[in-house]
Amino acid sequence: MRGGLPRRVRSPRLGELYLSFITVSLPSNRFNPLRPLRQTRGPLEFVVGCGLDEFEAYYKRAVGELGSIERRYIEDDPSHLIVWREGSEILGHALWHESNTEEHRKGDPRDDQDRELLRILAEGKKRFVELHELWLRREHRGKGYGKLFFDFFEDFIAKKGHDAIVYYAYDPAALAMCRKRGYKEAYGVESGGAICCVFYLPIKK
Numbered sequence: 001m002r003g004g005l006p007r008r009v010r011s012p013r014l015g016e017l018y019l020s021f022i023t024v025s026l027p028s029n030r031f032n033p034l035r036p037l038r039q040t041r042g043p044l045e046f047v048v049g050c051g052l053d054e055f056e057a058y059y060k061r062a063v064g065e066l067g068s069i070e071r072r073y074i075e076d077d078p079s080h081l082i083v084w085r086e087g088s089e090i091l092g093h094a095l096w097h098e099s100n101t102e103e104h105r106k107g108d109p110r111d112d113q114d115r116e117l118l119r120i121l122a123e124g125k126k127r128f129v130e131l132h133e134l135w136l137r138r139e140h141r142g143k144g145y146g147k148l149f150f151d152f153f154e155d156f157i158a159k160k161g162h163d164a165i166v167y168y169a170y171d172p173a174a175l176a177m178c179r180k181r182g183y184k185e186a187y188g189v190e191s192g193g194a195i196c197c198v199f200y201l202p203i204k205k
Contacts, residue, residue, distance in 0.1 A: 043086050044145060046152045051079040058090040062137055070133065073097045085137065088199045092136035094153065099130040117186040121200035128164035129157050146177050170196035
């Protein structure tokens, strides 16, 4: 392993790439996850990667149909998916991907206003990680899990060698979280049909 990250392994049960940082006791005929990257509060763990069938079943119940863009991020690199687990249950998830000031992803250019705001926030830097989607089931909100996730995610992204995080948000709890953590902020970008704030955090190494 390099940089504290796990190697990719193949699950004999799912037949898919699966990255994990949790340790559980499993029958010998099931996939045995790797050692945790970081232990969190109580039974809650942040797990990097998940079998696609399991994630899609959870996603359909919690959010709806998994979009083609989100599926592509996971298939391109399983570590783009982080699930929040309590035992075998998925409580929430995050999707992220590499990005830059010019394009959301290769072949998908940003609009002029988005590009200009990012150039101002990034102060000349071009590349960063975009936190594409963040979701926690409603019955688990208000328990401090958001802070634990951002602690984990910022450290995880730094260990992967990235320089900054960008996150588009309009939910009041997300806005308060980013402001409390010192993210730089600009307003006026359309995302998902809503006008939202764009937050930018340089990663300290």
